[in-house]
Amino acid sequence: MSDRRPSPFKTLFDTDVASLIQAADDVYQIRFKNRAANAYLVRGSKRTIMIDVGLSTNYPQLLACLGHIGVTPDMIDMVVLSHEHLDHIGAAYHFHGRAYIAAHRLAANKIMLRDDFSMLRKMFNEPNVPIDIDIWLEEGNLIDLGNFRLNVMYTPGHTSACITLFDQDKGLLFASDTLMPGGVMGGVFGSGSIADYIQSLERLKGLNSKILLSGHGRLSDTPQDDVRIALQRSHALLEDTAQLFDALDARANFEPIMQSVRDLNKLDD
Numbered sequence: 001m002s003d004r005r006p007s008p009f010k011t012l013f014d015t016d017v018a019s020l021i022q023a024a025d026d027v028y029q030i031r032f033k034n035r036a037a038n039a040y041l042v043r044g045s046k047r048t049i050m051i052d053v054g055l056s057t058n059y060p061q062l063l064a065c066l067g068h069i070g071v072t073p074d075m076i077d078m079v080v081l082s083h084e085h086l087d088h089i090g091a092a093y094h095f096h097g098r099a100y101i102a103a104h105r106l107a108a109n110k111i112m113l114r115d116d117f118s119m120l121r122k123m124f125n126e127p128n129v130p131i132d133i134d135i136w137l138e139e140g141n142l143i144d145l146g147n148f149r150l151n152v153m154y155t156p157g158h159t160s161a162c163i164t165l166f167d168q169d170k171g172l173l174f175a176s177d178t179l180m181p182g183g184v185m186g187g188v189f190g191s192g193s194i195a196d197y198i199q200s201l202e203r204l205k206g207l208n209s210k211i212l213l214s215g216h217g218r219l220s221d222t223p224q225d226d227v228r229i230a231l232q233r234s235h236a237l238l239e240d241t242a243q244l245f246d247a248l249d250a251r252a253n254f255e256p257i258m259q260s261v262r263d264l265n266k267l268d269d
Helices: 056-068 086-095 105-112 194-205 223-248 250-266
Strands: 010-014 018-024 027-032 039-043 048-051 078-081 100-104 135-137 142-144 149-154 163-167 172-176 211-214
Touching: 010 056, 018 056, 018 211, 027 056, 056 086, 078 086, 086 100, 100 105, 105 135, 194 223, 211 223
Parallel strands: 048 078, 078 100, 100 135, 172 211
Antiparallel strands: 010 018, 018 027, 027 039, 039 048, 142 149, 149 163, 163 172
16 A cells, blocks of 8 residues: 555646646646646736746647636736746747736846847757746735735745745745755756755745645645755755865866956957
C-alpha cells in the first residue's frame, strides 16, 4: 500500500497536452505536458487575471482549458508575468488589446527590448514577436481582485526579475520558479544569484502559505516543507559553487576579463 495521501486538488479536464486542475475556489492551474510553464487563472469578484500563460505553441490548449470553465480571453482583465523566460510568457502577445500585461520592471525592460538571451528564445524556439508590457510592477504593489488580494513580492534568484504573488488571507503562494513542490529549485540563470535565491526563500519561509502554486509541476499543500528543503539545497549549492571557484582559481580567470575592460576603455581616451 502507498503511504501517499490523496491530493486535495481536483482535475477538471485532462488531455494529452494539458490538464486543468482546481487549486481552490475560483483558482485554477493549467499544467502543460511539455516544456511550457504552468498558467494560473484567478477569478475575482471584481476582475479576473492570469498568472503566466505558457508557450505560444500551447495557446490552443490554454483556450481549451479556459473554455472548460466558461472563460474566454476577453474575460481576462490582466496577465501577470512572473519573470522574462519564454516558457512562462510566450503566449502573452495573444492577449494584446484584450488584457493589461504586467511584469516586474526588470522583466518588463528585458521583454520590451526583446532581450533574446535573457528570455531564452533559442531554448524554446518561440516566435520572434513583440510582447508589450502595460504595467511595471514593484515590490509592495497590491493586485486587488475583490475577493483576492495578491501582494507583489520581489523574489530574485532564478533571474533578477522574479516576482511572487501572495494572498495572505487565503494562503495562496504563486511562487513561479522560485519555489516548487518537494523543494525543487528552478535553476540560477545569467542574471540570477544563489545568494539572492536564498534571501528570497527566507522571505517565503516566513509566510503563512497554505497552497504552493509554482511555475512547474504539481500543486502542493505543504509549502512550508517545500521551502525548508529548497533552503537546504540552495545552501548546499552555494557551498559547492564556492568550492568550484576555488578549484578554478577564479582570480586568475577574472584578470583577463578585467584587462579586456581596461583595453576597451583606453579606446575612449
